Amino acid sequence: MAAVSATENTTAAKTTATFDVREATAADWPGIWAVLEPVLRTGETFTWDRDTTEEQARAKWIKEAPGQTFVAVRDGVVLGTGELHANQGGGGSHVANAGYMVHAAYTGQGIARALCAYSLDAARAAGFRAMQFNAVVESNTTAVWLWQSMGFRILATVPEAFNHPEIGYVGLHVMYQKL
Structure with missing residues (x-):
């Protein structure tokens, strides 16, 4: 998959933020971990253990073909990261999953949108027929809105399936998009 560039005009800040989204390299890992660790430690949006070690995170986040790990970078700084893989094996391997x-x-700079768009293109290029998110935290309303704006729909919500550290038990959405 070729690298893509994204430009997001932020009206409030009156700035234009430009960054590239590309497949990750081994040299990107320190920057990827700098993104993953604080998200995991807060425990508000991912179902991973809050005490996940760097080694465990690397083993879980770095994907091999047809999956892929990718980054959004500006001036060599990793701003965000994503990963794409088959949601299931065997008869379910034609459906992608991503995070x-x-x-x-x-x-607020369009990075999540660009990462998702990149993964949708990469999933199509890899031959996946659909993409499914298994666990979008219901209280993460910004992400839910963003994924819906990109064509995903909520198929179901598993009630109280996520224990949010601040607000308690909330639902997990299963979201889907045909490619």
Whole structure:
């Protein structure tokens, strides 16, 4: 998959933020971990254990073909990261799954949207027929809105399937898009 560039005009800040989304390299790992670790430690949007080690995170986040790990970068700084893989094996291997994380310092710049768009293109290129998100935290309303704006629909919500550290038990959405 070729690298793509994204430009997001932020009206409030009156700035234009430009970044590239491309497949990750081994040299990107320190930047990827700098994005993953704070997201995992807060425990508000991902179902991973909050005490996941760097080694465990690397083993879980770095994907091999037909999957892929990718990054959004500006001037060599990893702003966000994503990963794409088959949602299931065997008879379910034609449906992709993906996850994305953006560093808190870079939210609101269109990075999550660009990561998702990149993964949809990569999934199509890899021959996947659909993409499914298994666990979108219901209280993560920004992500739910964003994924819906990109063509995903909520198929079901599993009630109280996620224990949010601040607000308690909330639902997990299963979201889907045909490619």
